[in-house]
Amino acid sequence: LPIFPILGHVKGALLMEQVDTRSHTASIRLGIIGAGGIARTHAGAISSSGQCRIIAAADPNESALNGFVSETGSEGFATADLLLGACASGAIELDALVVCAPPKVRRSVIEPALAAGLDVLVEKPLAADVAEAEALAALASSMPDRVTALGFCHRLTPAVLEMQRLVESGAIGRLTRFENTFAFHHPPKSEEWFSDPRQSGGGSLIDTGCHSLDIFQFLVGTPELVGATFDRAWSGRGDSSATVLVRSAAGPHAGVAGVVQAGWLEPTRFHIRLVGTDGALFYDYEAPEVLLHQRPDGTSEHHAVETHEVRFERQIEAFAKAVSERKSAAEVGLAPFSDGLAVARVIDAAHRGS
Numbered sequence: 001l002p003i004f005p006i007l008g009h010v011k012g013a014l015l016m017e018q019v020d021t022r023s024h025t026a027s028i029r030l031g032i033i034g035a036g037g038i039a040r041t042h043a044g045a046i047s048s049s050g051q052c053r054i055i056a057a058a059d060p061n062e063s064a065l066n067g068f069v070s071e072t073g074s075e076g077f078a079t080a081d082l083l084l085g086a087c088a089s090g091a092i093e094l095d096a097l098v099v100c101a102p103p104k105v106r107r108s109v110i111e112p113a114l115a116a117g118l119d120v121l122v123e124k125p126l127a128a129d130v131a132e133a134e135a136l137a138a139l140a141s142s143m144p145d146r147v148t149a150l151g152f153c154h155r156l157t158p159a160v161l162e163m164q165r166l167v168e169s170g171a172i173g174r175l176t177r178f179e180n181t182f183a184f185h186h187p188p189k190s191e192e193w194f195s196d197p198r199q200s201g202g203g204s205l206i207d208t209g210c211h212s213l214d215i216f217q218f219l220v221g222t223p224e225l226v227g228a229t230f231d232r233a234w235s236g237r238g239d240s241s242a243t244v245l246v247r248s249a250a251g252p253h254a255g256v257a258g259v260v261q262a263g264w265l266e267p268t269r270f271h272i273r274l275v276g277t278d279g280a281l282f283y284d285y286e287a288p289e290v291l292l293h294q295r296p297d298g299t300s301e302h303h304a305v306e307t308h309e310v311r312f313e314r315q316i317e318a319f320a321k322a323v324s325e326r327k328s329a330a331e332v333g334l335a336p337f338s339d340g341l342a343v344a345r346v347i348d349a350a351h352r353g354s
């Protein structure tokens, strides 16, 4: 796992060594649904932010659940229904859920959680298919008093925010292209739920490509599909690599192109480039504290930025702010469910087109 810092496991794993004592005085009470890899990353971020505490977790996998509850000092439940039932009976008290189960497990948890008055932060992608994404986005807009946030955590990456600031300041002229590759080499994906379309909704595109499409949406505009090609290394499984061309549908950067590459059987590359008429900005997640500004005359400048590893902590802090101050996801810099739907529509069009 440590070879995939982009996927968010490194910091969490380190932080999980001991739950910080600040967590015991933190005010927002969380339930975690799905106690696997990313839940541990969230637990580390929750522990360091000190604004929330984990009260309970649910996971049908006994060993994952037992490990998680003993590390976080929380109460364990075999299913999300049992956890929500304990909440309804007053046996436990929660303010919000963080949903970290595979994409197929979304509606069945989020609908009763919102109905029970809980706020929700759900891991990406919003859902395994576009119909579920539509239903969840409609539900969120029908319940504006609830906080409904999607964990497109790269919006909280300091270099991405700095790219946004530099583009808005005109530093690279008129925007012309966005390029983003999130790829790595991990053959065991062929056996994991990530490549089972019934659980995940697809393969590498819906896994890491959904982050890329959201970064495009955040920096450039709402993406619409131009074309997509897939490589499928494993029979009956989702795509092992994907190359997608989008363009911005509207807004100040309408018509700007985006090239998104996702892959599970490739040398590791995690980077974003924004190209404009007067320069380009380049961020490599493997050189995490440098944002490169290239000028057309061949000169370049290095901007110092904070590492991308802070993004999960920033994300939970933003969610805590939304919950405690009754603000929407967008108001605190998080992605609303509607942005998850926009990404789901591109992925659906790409799958159908291929």
Ligand SMILES: NC(=O)c1ccc[n+]([C@@H]2O[C@H](COP(=O)([O-])OP(=O)(O)OC[C@H]3O[C@@H](n4cnc5c(N)ncnc54)[C@H](O)[C@@H]3O)[C@@H](O)[C@H]2O)c1
Residues within 6 Å of the ligand: 006, 007, 008, 033, 034, 035, 036, 037, 038, 039, 058, 059, 060, 061, 064, 079, 080, 100, 101, 102, 103, 105, 123, 124, 125, 151, 153, 207
């Ligand atoms: N934001 C990021 O950078 C990032 C990184 C990794 C994973 N993720 C996302 O987080 C989610 C989980 O990924 P992961 O890497 O933690 O996977 P994982 O396989 O490590 O953990 C998933 C856990 O969910 C549990 N689970 C399955 N069905 C469940 C159910 N019905 N109720 C409760 N728990 C259930 C599994 O037993 C497992 O322990 C996925 O949506 C994934 O795309 C996001």
